[in-house]
Amino acid sequence: MLDTAVFDELTRLYPSIGEMTPDAQHLLRANLQRATAPAHHVIFDLDSPCSLFLLLYAGSIRVIKPALSGREIMLYRLEPGDSCVLTASCLLGRSTYPARGVVESDLTAFALAQPVFNRLLDISTPFRALVFNHFADRVADLMQLVEEVAFGQMDQRLAAYLLERAPRLEATHQQIADELGTVREVVSRRLKQLEQRGLVR
8 A cells, every 4th residue: 555645745746636536546546556767767668568557756758759760759758747648548559659768867656557547447537537638738749749840940949949948958969869850960060050150059
């Protein structure tokens, strides 16, 4: 059974838990298992089976889509209070992962096995809300990403990326390229142009 203080913090991070009935809360609390992983650990990968639903407690995960060429693009980032829509989708569809999840900063999460996940979906409207409310946000984010990749100029995307993280960014050119879905050479060339114009240092 999960410690009361930890469960209270999870309830703060995921307010829907507080709206669940006492029986549903007890079922959740009795079946959550603590999971930890260090930074850079691959927590799920392409075509790997999906059997656990995670509630993030501390740390973060980058969900990326790698290509055969070695390039990759970041689909979204998960932080405490978030749920992974790909995980929920895989659990519901009994399918494998179509992307990779990499721990960005040391992770503490609580895992829920698929049978209990399914049971809570059946009996608890607030738990269903916890799972599905993130779908709308993530789909909107992914649509914006598709639009940026398909129609956005790399200069504009890089500028927006830099502004979002201003005034100081600690990342390699390769890391920036990975997040923007391009190659390192393109990022290096664009950054050099911005530097020559006095816009970055």
